[in-house]
Amino acid sequence: MSQVDEIPVQIEATHGNVRPILNEVMHALDKLLDKGITTTIDLASLPFAPGELNELEATFGKGELSARLDALGTSRIRETTYPGVWWIEHRNVHDEVVGRYLEVTRLPEILSSQDADIMAGRARLGEQFE
Amino acid sequence: MDLLEFARGPALQFAALVLVAGTIWRIVGIVLLSKKPDFSEPRGPGGLGAALKVIYTRAFTAAPFKKATLYPKIMAYVMHIGLFATIFLFTPHIVFFEGWTGFDWPGLPNSIIFFIGVATVVSGVALIIRRATTPVLKLISNFDDYFSWFVTMLPLVTGLLIPVRALFRYEDLLAIHILSVALLLTWLPFGKLGHTFLVFITRGTTGMVFERRGAKT
Amino acid sequence: MKYKPTVGEILRARGVSRRGFLKYCATTASLLALPPSMIPRIAEAIENARRPSVIWLSFQECTGCTESLTRSASPTVEGLIFDAISLDYHHTLQAAAGEQAEAARHAAMEENDGNYLVLVDGSIPMGNPGYSTIAGISNYDMLMDTVKGAAAVVAIGSCAAFGGLPGANPNPTGAVSVQDLVKDKPIVNVPGCPPIPMVMTAVLAQFLTFGKIPDLDKHGRPLAFFGNTIHDRCYRRPFYEQGKFAESFDDEGAKAGWCLYKLGCKGPTTYNACATVKWNSGTSFPIESGHPCLGCSEPRFWDKGGFYQPLSTGHFGSGTKLAGAAVAGVALGVAAAAAGRRRQNKYTKEA
Numbered sequence: 001m002s003q004v005d006e007i008p009v010q011i012e013a014t015h016g017n018v019r020p021i022l023n024e025v026m027h028a029l030d031k032l033l034d035k036g037i038t039t040t041i042d043l044a045s046l047p048f049a050p051g052e053l054n055e056l057e058a059t060f061g062k063g064e065l066s067a068r069l070d071a072l073g074t075s076r077i078r079e080t081t082y083p084g085v086w087w088i089e090h091r092n093v094h095d096e097v098v099g100r101y102l103e104v105t106r107l108p109e110i111l112s113s114q115d116a117d118i119m120a121g122r123a124r125l126g127e128q129f130e
Numbered sequence: 131m132d133l134l135e136f137a138r139g140p141a142l143q144f145a146a147l148v149l150v151a152g153t154i155w156r157i158v159g160i161v162l163l164s165k166k167p168d169f170s171e172p173r174g175p176g177g178l179g180a181a182l183k184v185i186y187t188r189a190f191t192a193a194p195f196k197k198a199t200l201y202p203k204i205m206a207y208v209m210h211i212g213l214f215a216t217i218f219l220f221t222p223h224i225v226f227f228e229g230w231t232g233f234d235w236p237g238l239p240n241s242i243i244f245f246i247g248v249a250t251v252v253s254g255v256a257l258i259i260r261r262a263t264t265p266v267l268k269l270i271s272n273f274d275d276y277f278s279w280f281v282t283m284l285p286l287v288t289g290l291l292i293p294v295r296a297l298f299r300y301e302d303l304l305a306i307h308i309l310s311v312a313l314l315l316t317w318l319p320f321g322k323l324g325h326t327f328l329v330f331i332t333r334g335t336t337g338m339v340f341e342r343r344g345a346k347t
Numbered sequence: 348m349k350y351k352p353t354v355g356e357i358l359r360a361r362g363v364s365r366r367g368f369l370k371y372c373a374t375t376a377s378l379l380a381l382p383p384s385m386i387p388r389i390a391e392a393i394e395n396a397r398r399p400s401v402i403w404l405s406f407q408e409c410t411g412c413t414e415s416l417t418r419s420a421s422p423t424v425e426g427l428i429f430d431a432i433s434l435d436y437h438h439t440l441q442a443a444a445g446e447q448a449e450a451a452r453h454a455a456m457e458e459n460d461g462n463y464l465v466l467v468d469g470s471i472p473m474g475n476p477g478y479s480t481i482a483g484i485s486n487y488d489m490l491m492d493t494v495k496g497a498a499a500v501v502a503i504g505s506c507a508a509f510g511g512l513p514g515a516n517p518n519p520t521g522a523v524s525v526q527d528l529v530k531d532k533p534i535v536n537v538p539g540c541p542p543i544p545m546v547m548t549a550v551l552a553q554f555l556t557f558g559k560i561p562d563l564d565k566h567g568r569p570l571a572f573f574g575n576t577i578h579d580r581c582y583r584r585p586f587y588e589q590g591k592f593a594e595s596f597d598d599e600g601a602k603a604g605w606c607l608y609k610l611g612c613k614g615p616t617t618y619n620a621c622a623t624v625k626w627n628s629g630t631s632f633p634i635e636s637g638h639p640c641l642g643c644s645e646p647r648f649w650d651k652g653g654f655y656q657p658l659s660t661g662h663f664g665s666g667t668k669l670a671g672a673a674v675a676g677v678a679l680g681v682a683a684a685a686a687g688r689r690r691q692n693k694y695t696k697e698a
Binding site: 132134135138142143146147148150151152153154155156157158159160161162163164166221222223225226229230236237238239240241295300301304 | 576578579587588589590592608609615616646651652656657658659660661668669671672673675676677679680681683684685687688691692695
Binding site for chain 1: 622
């Protein structure tokens with residue numbers, strides 16, 4: 001593009017947040033197996049040095065299942081290489097990231113069909129027959 | 131004007147004025163005193179060489195007293211070297227001096243300075259306890275001794291509170307620290323703290339006079 | 348009294364599914380720096396909230412705050428305006444003008460008496476009301492008139508919160524802040540030059556969700572975003588602790604991303620969310636881009652020493668004063684020595 005892209009970027013600083021998150025996820029998985037408790041970690045609440053978030057994403061990787069949700073923008077919900085650990089990324093209508101979460105659960109709530117939506121859809125279907 | 135602006139501005143300015151006026155007052159007041167003429171035959175050269183020699187040799191305890199004074203000696207050196215390091219080898223302080231003198235020099239990492247600072251406070255506390263408890267020192271110590279100790283320790287303690295973020299917000303801790311330095315600088319020319327600039331003059335003078343008389347220095 | 352639909356009803360009417368709504372609540376929780384466990388509570392609150400009316404007053408300002416807000420990622424300001432809040436009056440964004448616009452303002456004030464939010468950007472000139480007027484009404488009159496029935500006032504940007512650039516030395520217009528004038532309404536200050544857009548919308552989202560203003564610090568700023576200094580969240584902090592500083596712009600230290608303390612960074616005394624929330628949807632913030640923090644969310648930051656003067660620089664005042672002190676010292680010293688010598692001679696004579 002421009003010469004700006006040629007400036008080499010050296011990243012020496014680190015917040016060291018990757019390891020603690022891995023640790024937290026490990027404990028969350030224990031809680032899930034023992035007591036069935038879901039844990040959500042808001043990645044926006046933690047400071048990351050440049051490059052650390054990518055490191056975290058690479059560490060968790062891509063699992064078997066990934067879903068795309070189109071509601072008020074696109075969201076990507078995918079299981080990581082650690083079953084039970086889901087990487088959720090919400091984007092708005094302008095494709096800007098508005099939320100990033102790690103959810104340790106059997107199935108993220110947002111993937112299930114919601115009662116209010118089911119009822120609205122049932123009503124619509126009923127109208128079809130009238 | 132908030133506390134920090136006051137501390138960095140008028141308070142430090144006032145302290146600087148008092149420091150300059152007071153220091154020059156004391157030095158001039160001492161140096162201009164009349165010297166008793168020495169009519170004896172000089173048994174040694176005296177002069178600047180002797181002055182410098184004694185400034186150096188007085189740093190070491192004379193042999194007969196070494197054992198008895200080992201503990202306070204070590205504590206005092208820890209305190210003085212610690213003060214020097216925390217004041218002159220801490221980068222934000224170096225930046226302060228650079229703004230004032232234009233000179234810059236490398237500093238030590240913050241964690242090392244913090245450790246030295248803690249050691250300095252410990253040695254200071256140990257020494258004041260010694261002063262207050264040993265019979266001779268207790269007898270001869272006065273307000274000057276204790277107050278000079280207090281105004282020296284206060285900047286150290288308030289400075290250590292800053293990285294710890296204890297008690298107040300950062301900018302208030304910084305303001306209190308700078309105000310304590312202003313207090314120190316205001317008191318420094320007067321009382322026992324004046325030894326900061328007088329010690330070399332007095333040691334030097336002792337050296338000159340006594341070597342001329344043939345004493346072993 | 349017109350029926351006011353809840354936000355939940357409005358969203359459903361616009362075809363937003365429950366999943367979309369949950370996503371919105373999750374991002375709002377993130378925005379408000381609330382833990383994910385609060386999401387159900389937020390969902391319930393928003394579901395049942397009534398659309399508040401918002402009146403935006405622009406006074407002596409550069410429009411940077413409005414610009415910043417319109418760049419806000421989520422909720423988008425259009426989304427905010429149309430789906431959540433009802434922006435009944437805004438000089439720059441509204442289509443109406445002149446008397447029509449003023450009529451709309453008064454209508455909103457009457458209809459929502461006691462419940463509307465007043466957002467202010469820009470300082471208010473008190474030197475001469477003619478310095479800044481809208482539709483012939485002085486800023487001061489418009490402010491005092493509009494806040495009468497307000498539930499709360501949000502001062503957006505450093506100008507409205509603390510006086511900002513117009514209020515800086517020598518303050519030719521006599522500019523003052525909102526809190527200098529409004530004494531009987533809750534005020535939230537959202538300073539910054541401009542404030543981080545996400546922070547602005549978070550305060551509005553907070554009001555929408557919980558119907559009350561957030562917890563504030565001693566300067567009236569929301570603790571959620573102004574509770575920590577830049578220094579305490581800066582990713583370059585390890586360099587500060589290790590003593591690795593950039594000495595000048597573009598030197599090796601600067602290129603390696605070292606601490607900018609020596610270049611005048613005001614991070615240690617500046618409370619804001621730049622180091623965590625960052626700018627442009629989390630792209631970067633001034634320090635990450637290599638420029639020291641200006642301290643723009645602090646009161647009177649324009650007059651707190653230079654932007655490139657390190658924080659620990661002392662302000663010693665004039666050299667003349669110090670020279671005067673030196674002369675005074677010499678004089679005192681000579682006087683003291685003279686007195687001393689008299690005593691010395693007296694004793695020598697006696698001996």
